[in-house]
Amino acid sequence: MQRRRSSCLTRSQVFCLALGCVRAMPSVAQGTLTTPSILAPASTPAKEIYGLSLFVLLITGTIFVVVGGLLGLVIIRFHARKGDAEHEPAQVYGSTQVELAWTVIPVLIVVVLFLTTARIIFAIQGAPEPKSALDVTVVGHQFWWEFRYPKLGIVTANELHVPVSTSSNPEPTYLKLLSADVNHSFWVPQLGGKTDLIPNHPNQLWIDPQEAGLYRGQCAQFCGVEHALMLIRVYVDTPQQFAAWVKNEQQPGAQDPAVAAGRRVFETEACMNCHTIAGTAAKGTFDPDLTHLMSRATIAAGAAVNTPENLHDWIKDPNTFKPGALMPAMQLSNQQTDEVVAYLLTLH
């Protein structure tokens, strides 16, 4: 995997060079590991798009060089010199042949671009869903993601786990995109283009990541105050990892008598109106499922790392990390908060 990434890196450097921007290169190099760059595709749709983009770039680059060169030539050759002022240059009013030429050539270019584009559109959008595909329903909420695996009976939030899909064992993931409130857009650049989540307008998207690892993305349609902190993490797991993850997620919430106090707080304060913890009285479905909270690396859609302190601060006042998040500050006493956090920490 490391090797592969570095090869993408050089490709993206070439890409930048092609555009003549040496300036941006150092930071491209710096940032590749966590940068969700479209120049390091890792899944078929993203790769097809990347290939197409290189082709389009070649054509537009050529146009740029030719027309830009022409402009440069004109500027250098025809700028006024001393003594020029006396005579006006020869007046030319137009030329049908020349004008026809620069109408027809662009028409041809457009035809080529159009046909190539159309082919990729149909290839990506029309790809039939194989039997082996994994189905996930993604529901966009202000400002977090709900992931449901209907066939596996799993509900989770913000961190999507999908299996690696290799050519010998293809297991693409088909995402059904819904919205619970306003428009959002699901975008993990290395895995594929984005698709919007629109109320009353179910959409679909597929990915087939070929390298295990963590891929980052985020909501790409303005959806309100905290649109900026509606991040996505996609964990692409090896088959073993994925099976283990599924097995864990299918368990009901841990029931550790040591933290019964925290559980009581959770079930008596309003937490349970909004959140679900499988195996308890908490069945609220509006907000993130917390059954396996501790299996996630971040909380609040990536706004903070999932540590006990952060959990504590979050429950005290979600505005610390995410001003405008739709979870109210619950006005718990310090002790209650500590108890709840202790309880949440057992939910592996």
Place this chain on the structure above:
Amino acid sequence: MSTIPIFADEHWRLPSRGRVGMFSLIIGESAIFTIFVVAYVYYIGRSTFGPTPQVLDVPLFNTICLLSSSLTIMVAERAIARGRIRVFGAWWGLTMLLGIIFLAGTAREWTRLIVHRGLTVRTNLFGTTFYSLVGLHATHVVVGLIMLSLVMLFTLLGRVEQCHAERIEVLSLYWHFVDAVWVVVFTVVYIVGR
């Protein structure tokens, strides 16, 4: 700067600015109506609850009144072009009357829908789009009527003369437009949509 040399008289005529302006306005207004009509058509049958377009009665009488007002206003135009101010006034008045009857008919239809059928703009999508589209058109009729009545007022005051024929014509273009839009609204709402 010396003056620009004058060349042998070319034939030089320009369109009337009133007419050009009114045509532009009509193009713009058509775009507004297009959007409302598209919304109406798109939402046909998509209401999730509440009354459906079946509750509508076809307002035939209304339609006849409004459409014939296009004819009467044409007669009025012709009258003023010939300088017959009184005849003009009479036909102009008749046009207004027909417009008022149309509005009254709409008012009656709406009362019936609101009171008996419980259909308001907030009931469902049908209510929303129906009242908006028909209401938008009715608003235009009202605006048209206001302008017509201004002319009527001036006529009664004896201020309207043959030289105003062109302005009257420009104004009546607007009225024709309002009528033409009704044909579209009528077709969409009462024929296609039902």
Place this chain on the structure above:
Amino acid sequence: MADRTLPIPGSLDATRLRDAALLEWLHSWVVTVDHKKLGILYVLYAVFFLLVAGTEAMCIRIQLVVPNNHFLSPELFNEFFTMHGTTMVFLVGMTIIFGIGNYLVPLMIGARDMAFPRLNAFSFWLSASGGLFLYFSFIGGFGLYGMGSAPDITWWAYAPLTEKPFTPGHNTDYWALSLIVMGFGTLGAAINTIATAFSMRCKGMTLMRMPLFVWLMVVTSGLTLITITPLTAAQIMLVIDRYLGAHFFDAQAGGAPIVWMHFFWIFGHPEVYVLILPAFGIASEVIPVFSRKAIFGYPAMVAASVGIAFVSTTVWAHHMFTVGMTSVGNTFFVLSTMMVGIPTGIKIFNWIATMWGGKIRFATPMLFCTAFLFQFLCAGLTGIMLGVAPWNWQLHNSYFVIAHFHYTLTGSFLFCIFAAFYYWYPKVTGRMLSEKLGKWHFWLFFIGFHLTFDTMHFVGMLGMPRSIYTYEADRGWSTLNFWISMGGLIQAIAVLIFAWNLIRSYLDGKEAGNDPWDAWTLEWSVPSPPPAYNFADDPVVRSRRPLWDLKHPDDPDWKYEQ
């Protein structure tokens, strides 16, 4: 207090007289129906809002200069970019083109005023009050207490975020209502422009002899008629939803948010051409004069403009490639989008051909226009890239899009507007703008522009979405964002130099005379500033360049024009 004098009744009080004169002068600007004064009002209004919206852009850039910054609250950031976009497009863009058009169209076609002077004044004051109402949102409502009521819904204001349940305050109302008012103002201005160009031309000014700027104002106005109105219609629906509880865009009741998207972009896409076409018009006036050549292929230029306008009404859904259209739908909009490149290409090539073989004087207006040609070429090509639907699925709503459209709006539109300032300022005020400050303005703006917006393409390709008020340090966007913001700073300095130039040159600029650029269109035949009645005698023309005919009686244009 001791030396206070009491006015003697009946005596002449000098201060009072001066106050009275001042008042009268102000009053004359308020009640004016003169197209030149209204034009100036429009332009001043737009320049003011350029500074305001530019300041908002600067705040955006300060917030993003480093990751996890806390310069602006999320709410304020969202308000600022919404207001920045809305202001730039409606209060700066639309007003400045109709301002310049108002001033120049009658002069260029040899008319004494617009077709409907009173409608003209009415349109201006409608637009102006719409804009002021929009800005009232910062203080009105709950504005002064904390959050502010300025719109924070992006300039495309997608439903259902704009519906009551999701924005219960008055933010959206300010946005919708002020733009409806402005929309009617713009509609009036467009009707007026069309009627003027068709019905007020001086003798001999056939349609095919109209200066290209006038043509482009006509095309733009025509496009305005059919694009501003859909926005108005959609906003009326939104207001009905919000105030009467209707369901146009209410997903719960079966309404379709996607319908709003279509309606908005049916307006939104042609809107950007409404802005760029007059800029093309400006370039088509400036480039020939400074190349000392007739415009190359005038009929093709006219045809291409009309063509762009027509094609541009069929491409709107290229802003919606990611909403999940069918493959066929996507394909259609790819084709129509790319087709715009053909007439636009014709224009680019004709401008270059105009310069070819000329003797180009690089005065400030020409510098801006040359940079415009280069930047518009780039902008168009990134537009084509965005039009490649699959690639758009990646690039949509990323900083690449921001880069694309600032290349068109700042790099092309604003550059042409600056060119127009340097070119026509002498006509309007009677004084030249300082060339020295102009060169500073140009180079600083050019450098700042490229630093900012070239860099944005890359940060976009590295996955940075737009509309975000913060980002994490480990994403690899920090360095690039730093340079983007630095570029913004340089642009701000350049704009300040420009504003200073406007003021200073007004007070003691070089006298301009009637025709400082040795130009060819009718506005240069009258004194600077032109008298209230414009032309002492109604002019008569016989070609596209009446002043050329006059200056070269032995070799007049009308002998050659196609």
